[in-house]
Amino acid sequence: MQPRNMSMSGVVDLAAVKAAGEAKAKAEQARAQRQDPANASATAASPLVIEVTEETFESDVLQRSAEVPVVISFWADQAEQSKQLNAVLERLAAEYRGRFVLGTAEVYANQMLFQQFGVQGVPAVFAILAGQAMPLFQGSAPEDQITEVLDQLIAVAEQRFGIVGAEVDPGEAAAPAAEAPPRPATPQELALSAAHDALDEGDLAGAIQAYRNVLSDEPGNAEAKLGLAQAELLDRVQGADQQAVRAAAAASPSDVPAQLAAADLDLVGGHVEDAFGRLVDTVRRTAGDDRDTVRLRLLELFEVIGPDDPRVVTARTALARVLF
Structure with missing residues (x-):
């Protein structure tokens, strides 16, 4: 197993278009609740290792992932390697003191989760951030590589989502932490919040x-770029007749609007490689302004998925071969 460059991108989840902004808001809300004495009894216990079941997945994993990274280790009783990995992860959860929470899920008792995560075998380790799943690694690994992956995960959680797990004493209940009053939102943050609300x-x-509006004042705002690309994608596919769009694209491989429309549907449907492959092939078949139109749309779709996603890296290489 090699540590990977983490990207929260993946199959396009239309319900998660605003995930980064919403996750930051949820994280702030969770921290505020921990400070409220009225919630002290509810927040006093914060176990660093939990047993995940299909019945408790939403409350123990999805909801908790708004305020702390949750690592899920799929294991099986007859797979000794998976039990050994769990022991390492449990020890690391204690050492990291609340920067992530470990959930262990026995695959035979949780067949639905096993299938939903697309687990091919055990051990298999995933992370949940702001309700979104991402694979970390499969199989066993040296501890230094595991800690490198965990460090990447924690950095992504803080930088992309504002999620920072509260420090917990592994042997004691977590006491509410005193924090400074929240700073006022900047005009750009308010504008970004308005975009999310819309x-x-x-x-x-x-x-x-x-x-x-955000990008006009702050052209380099990555969250606004992603939000704009995803909002425009949703706008383009809204009300589309999927059968008609796909029939038109199949009938005219060189019809640029037809191929663009079909690629949008591919991406929204989770067929990321198909969308990229379709547009790379269309770039190959076109020239001049048509080629440039397709190239620019492909770059927009790269923004939706994320520059570090391996499918984007592969498609960029294919595009470069076609262009040069």
């Missing part, structure tokens, strides 16, 4: 304009 209400045009 998207949440189904106002795609309003969301697109709000994201553009």
